Amino acid sequence: MSDDSLWAALADPHRRAIVALLLERPRPVGEIVEACGLSQPSTSKHLRVLRDAGLVRVRQDAQRRVYALDPAPIAELDAWLAPYRKLWSTSLDALGRRLDETVTDTAAETAAAPGESSDEEDADTSTTSPKD
């Protein structure tokens, strides 16, 4: 499935930033404008795209419009990458070893020890937080 509008909406880094903002708590537009440093109309357009993709919902509070995150589409994303998840659970270590061997940027003597590196501190693929 993987709705095209969902991917298109999340393709923009500003919109991902907005989604990350709304992950913490619902916010009115003015707060979002101030946070992502864009002009108000531009932010409003981004919010419209997110709304059309179903990623956010609006609650009208007087003149303010409070946007809140709707996790359902992101669950769709999760469902999309479900088939891929088994890939890195099975063969990621072997492949990661190859990649780690390829990179070897400023490592001291990591390459000298074949297959006994028990605690590697890089482990970058898990500590990522949705921040732009």
Place this chain on the structure above:
Amino acid sequence: MSDDSLWAALADPHRRAIVALLLERPRPVGEIVEACGLSQPSTSKHLRVLRDAGLVRVRQDAQRRVYALDPAPIAELDAWLAPYRKLWSTSLDALGRRLDETVTDTAAETAAAPGESSDEEDADTSTTSPKD
């Protein structure tokens, strides 16, 4: 980190189709061209984008170039939506109640609301909040 090129690469439905194709098994370019119904140069450009995003790698076999999927960036995606995953897995009902309270554009069927007005969202910073 949520690399922009990764999202940009997956934003295109053709490229997602290619990724899905390579999920089954590695394939040479000709096969991908035939599968996604585009011209060969266009497909080659898409493959270049996927390559630059690190999503695929190439193995040269005579004149053929066999493309294979690299699951690591998709793992990055998984890490990105990790903070959101708890939204629909743990507090789905509570959040759903809040969403039910929100007024959407199509306020057709959500007319009858029982008497309750104390609306003050509780900030849940207990999660791994993606700081700005």
Place this chain on the structure above:
DNA sequence: CTCCAATATGCCTCTGCGGTTATATGCCAG
């Protein structure tokens, strides 16, 4: 060496997206 097959790359066009400025709409206060 020459030819062919497979793929990548260079132009060109065109559509769409993101941004800005100006304006419309809606809601509350006075």
Place this chain on the structure above:
DNA sequence: CTGGCATATAACCGCAGAGGCATATTGGAG
């Protein structure tokens, strides 16, 4: 009713991206 605030929309511009055609490049066959 009128003014002001908060937000959405419209009109417009610039640019990046996606598609096609023609061509360069590379590796193998004869």
